[in-house]
Amino acid sequence: MRYTLRQLEVFIAIAQSGNLTRAADHLAMSQSAASSALKDLESQFNLQLFDRVGKRLQLNEQGRLLLPEAMALTEQATALQNHLMQHQGTGKLRVGATLTIGNYLAVRMVANYMQQHPGAEVTLTVDNTEHIVDKVLNFELDVGLIEGEINQPELEIRHWQTDELVVFCHPAHPLAQFDQATDEQLQQARWILREEGSGTRQAFDRGMYGLLPQLDIAMELEHTEAIKRAVQAELGISCLSRIALEDNFRRGDLSEVKTPQRDFGRSLYIVLHKQKFRTAGLNAWLALCDETVA
Known part of the structure; x- marks a missing residue:
């Protein structure tokens, strides 16, 4: 050679x-x-x-x-070394997840993975869609779980599960008193939204097509919990994944605003580099993802 x-x-x-x-x-x-x-x-x-x-x-x-071929080859060599040393063990796994998935789904999945594979080494990186995709492209992550839609020829993009965004407000907000909100009411509200580049913002912008120029966007925040706190402080209304809001709706400290005229459905995706070598650990993680489809 x-x-x-x-x-x-x-x-x-x-x-x-x-x-x-x-x-x-x-x-x-x-x-x-x-x-x-x-x-x-x-x-x-x-x-x-x-x-x-x-x-x-x-x-x-x-x-x-x-570069991608060299990285794939060295990763395969590392995986082979790990298999020889650990007798086909799972080795190290680097998982990336966008904020909603990372905070509300992925932590539990990592716990399940480590329970199934004692001694496995897992790192979880939580960031927005744009940054997670960049890290998968650069082989800094083995696999990403994302909310946003992307088009990258170097990546394998798999539909994972479905999700929906929900408009919500403080229980004392005027919109909480209506069975559903009209487009005119949505235009009159003050909004607190996720930042550009996030999958949640991408889905919100698509769902609010035709109304975006008229919206009063008071604040953009990078973290789901910060947005919920701002709405609880009556600074405005927002729109996040139902996954992130179920406990709040159950407790009654936030109220759902129904918008049947708006389509906030979306998909969650698994992304991998096409030239990424599939280690035993990565294959085990993908199998776990299949098991945790809602």
Whole structure:
């Protein structure tokens, strides 16, 4: 074989950091050894993977084409090593979830996974759809559970389960006294919404098509609980996943506002990189996802 896994690791580290020194530090090797490994890889195949811009190494088109294949190969090698050491154990699993899924579904799923696989190592990253997708694309996460709709040719996107958004308000708000709210009433309300780039905001904007320019958006917040607190403080009304509101509706500290003329249905998705090697742990997680469809 004309290349080594170490050469690929150096190439990947430089591509991710854009700096030879940081890449060498990350791999716990000298700068000269990292530089030599990159030069050997490039010279063996008579190609250049980076453009040299001052002290920065900028990935060029050839490098961008090679990067996902190199990452998939090194991950497969790591998985093989883990299998040899752990006798087909699940190894480390990096899960990403958007805020609603992460706060109300994924934590319980991680607990179930670790119960089924004692000793498994799992990390859970909770962020908005845009950021979770970026991390899956860059192989920083093994799998993502997202609320938003995306179109990324590098990703495998699976429908997971259905969900719906619900408009809600403080129990003393005038809208709480009506069986349902009209579009005119929705336009007159003051809104507290999730930020742009979140799956919840994407579904809300689609559901409110035709009314968006007329809405009074008083505040945009990144966290579901912060939005619920703001509505409880009578700062406005909002729209979030029913998953996040069931306990509040049961307690009566928030009230549902019915909007039958608006379609707030949506899908939740599983996203994986198409070139991601499916480890035993990842396959076990996907099986658990299938079991937890609502």
